[in-house]
Amino acid sequence: MPSIIVVGSGVAGMTAALEAVGSYDVTLLTKATLAQSNTRYAQGGVAVVIDNMKDPGAPKLGDTVESHVANTLVAGAGLSDKDTVGILCAEGPAAMDELIERGVKFDRHDGELSHGLEAAHDYPRILHAGGDATGAGIAYALIDRVRESDISVRTQTTVVDLLIEDDRCVGVMLLGGEELRADHVILATGGAGQLFPYSTNPAIATADGLGMALRAGVVAADLEFYQFHPTSLDAPGNFLVSEAVRGEGATLIDADGNRFMFDVHPDGELAPRDVVARGIAMQMAKQPGKPVRLDATALGAEFLAKRFPNIDAACRAQGFDWGEVPIPVTPAAHYYMGGIRTDEWGRTSLSGLYAVGEAACNGLHGANRLASNSLLEGAVYGTRVIEGLKDPQPVVAFDDEWPAPITVDLLDDPEADDVNRTDLQRLMWDAAGLARNGPDLEAAIAELKRCKAPTVNDAKSAEDANLLVVARAVVTSALARKESRGGHYRTDFPETDPAQARHSSVVSHA
Template identity: 45%
Template sequence: MTRTDLLGPPRLARNLAAPDPGWTTTADAIVVGSGIAGLTAALELRTRVPRVLLVTKGQLLSGSTVWAQGGIAAALDPDDSPAAHLADTLAAGGGVCDPEAVEVLVTEGPARVRELVARGAVFDTAPGGGIALTREGGHHADRIAHAGGDATGAEIARALVAQIEAVRSDPGIEVVENALVLDVLTTADGAACGVTLHVRGTGSRDGVGRALAAAVVLATGGIGQTYRSSTNPAAATGDGTAAALRAGAVLGDLEFVQFHPTVLWLGTGTKGQLPLISEAVRGEGAVLLDTDGVRFMPAVHPMAELAPRDVVAHAIVRRLAATGSDHVLLDARHLGAAFLRARFPSITARLLELGIDVTEEPVPVAPAQHYHSGGVVTDLHGRSSVEGLYAVGEVACTGVHGANRLASNSLLEGLVFAHRAAHDIASRVADGTLRRGEPAVRSGGSALVPAAARSRIQSIASAGPGPIRSADGLRHAATRLAAVRTDAHRGSTLAAAGMPSGVVAEPQAAEWETTNVHQVATVLTHAALARTESRGGHYRADFPAPDPAWARRVTVALDADGVLDVR
């Protein structure tokens, strides 16, 4: 066991503070999330189990998939191969990918993409009529399928949501929108048996309730709002990651956070979701310049601007330090105005709204949090360490991404492993291996962090486990996170009794999300402190080189009392 220096392991609550459920519903399987992974899982389960419940935090079209610009990677070209895709993925992953999981991804990927087309997704086509393919960083072949130029995720989400809408009246599926899942319910034996959730709306699904099922599939996306600046939507508060942790699941590779190198720089102090300038722009030939006009990537890596994202992001951070600047420039003017407007219509239009004409001027960019390679550790069928609990998409740690996700592999991972998880659940429900159990009271206490603390937590995470880390910075972050009050619900109780506590907040959505953000930031910081090397999305200034002894996974889990175990 690796302990984080002299800090000692933190203790985290294993439940969110919330009112008792006011209603109950049942299903055979519950899917939480409506991105590519959640929608695929729900569609596959609908015809294979008697009843599936699809729960989403916002509207069906509000998942992170909508924001994916570049495309989906698969060996669709006759001159390409799954073996070549595997080699590129392993190279980007920095030596800690699970080769077996990568082989599943690249081998089954082409068939899953063709199924997307059969479900109505319309990809851009080449002159010959086939799917047009382009190249992105880390790929040595044209294997990125895209839609609407730079609106691939939006098109995939549109097609899958249309499939869900077509079967809304089917009694075998129920869709609950505007529902925040609070905790994964567990039996006395520790198996998952449902979720508690808060639904904003009217009628029997209003307020806090519980849904019971034989299997729970987490497809809740990433942790972007743990950081001050991210390309993730506001809903990406690490809810699934934190809920799985509280339920006893093992998490892994948390320290591998991908900071996208080319996020639009909108000035100091900017926070929240920031516009992404897709990797595909560099794939088509755009170059990076520092604020002196010097192109710096060719001297950093043989693939220059098409190097893996961690290489480009770290090179930019070092260039910023060397030039005293807060941004670099992405120059695509030489590609021509007509080409840029046709190939990247969404990006060019969004930039024009912000007063930037990419056809006439370089675009200011800087790294920001983009993707989390770690999450809930799963096997090749999406199973977590908790019986009946599955994880797919960005919330999962399948081992596909290793230390650094290869561009456009994320949509493919969600597609492939959601398909596998759904078929595994259907088989195990049918043979009786998975049965709906009764929830039991879980030890470990409850927590509620005031929503007012969120910006402070985000600043701590950005400065500690940010793009460039050190032992001192991580220790300082861990200490500051440990000082955050997590008992706001007790303050409300004391205040009601006329005994002011100084911290008062009611259990509600913003507080629940902030509690998740705090728990994710805490375990991520301790995982980053444990890994004393640099690899992929984890860069330690005090250990700048990779160490062969660290070609292994760091995992974290809470014991029955909520004490964090880092291995």
């Protein structure tokens, strides 16, 4: 029986493992517990056209796959790949049926699936579970199925590099030197929130798959595009305050209690995430020392506690009664549109290596992800990556939408100091956060060259080595794109340039 190693235990990784088991000898690796993933912390829900689902009681809302596609393309700011978007939206209902079969209990009202509205969606198409605990509902259901299966699971296991022989990935190297070999390796390692000091991601989101792929010479894409969620709680931990809160009617107000987002965009609080995040940042700059606040008081304490129990608990833990008083919010790093460059089957530029979920970039999200498309992506493409193994190609073939990659220098100065994660995060926030400019990016490249990857002797040093690699690639990509588009905003090039409506690609030189 052919073998597969899946690295990562979010919705993409566990879906791929469950789809493969029975036809493949599957090993699932995770550096923490099965539940520690970005999936576990996702709140808002899953965007899907529920009219097309098999549930005979599903309401007919007038929603269509075509509308979901259109909304995704608009949010992607001209860079979302139409084919991958079409796949996501058309195959989404079947993916949700499969999640329900695997035990995910989406919220229902009078027996019918509940559905919410979020920013930049034309219809209420967001399925949620446990109110604001959708990711947890998905994660724990899939964990139960994984534990019941013949999948070999290894937790607390850190992968430090890819094994490559004859231009093919043949396995992974573990911390301590152990080699695991397989016919196929699937990276589902999630995002890179720990590049920044303020992030809604858990501490494990250290860009491990992307870092390993870059070191191996695998092509990455769209690394300049990072999504900053507009509303994290302005308190230690930056707890995510879901987009769905604004979808239910909460408003953003300035220090004087006035709504300001309609001065920024005609959709106000429900504008695309990049617009809202920058709008908040600009307002914060106008009132230094005073926070922007999210006013959900009109929704009432009872409704908030029922609809958003986890956010309610987090607010109260920080001393905020958000049913009575507006809460302070601030943007924080949330989701990576860029990643390991793949096609619609998860194939990369290296034979034998595949990537899915937030670790991958197939052009789906473009320059700015549409809210609640991420969990759907993991479910849809976690299935497709296994389907693609039935007719594997030596390497992925990309069309003309993907230009030749630029090169990022990963060579370390042996005399340099080991990278310090806190310093790296501050540098990335200042130079490659919500607003960028050429001089700051050039200075960041120079500063990152004055650091070297630490000797990998524990999990943290392995993570720091990956963060340094990815940070260099991010600032190189951001410097190369001389325009503003989606999650990439340049103060020295504030306009969107139609001539640059192309994906970017990066490959390492080491």
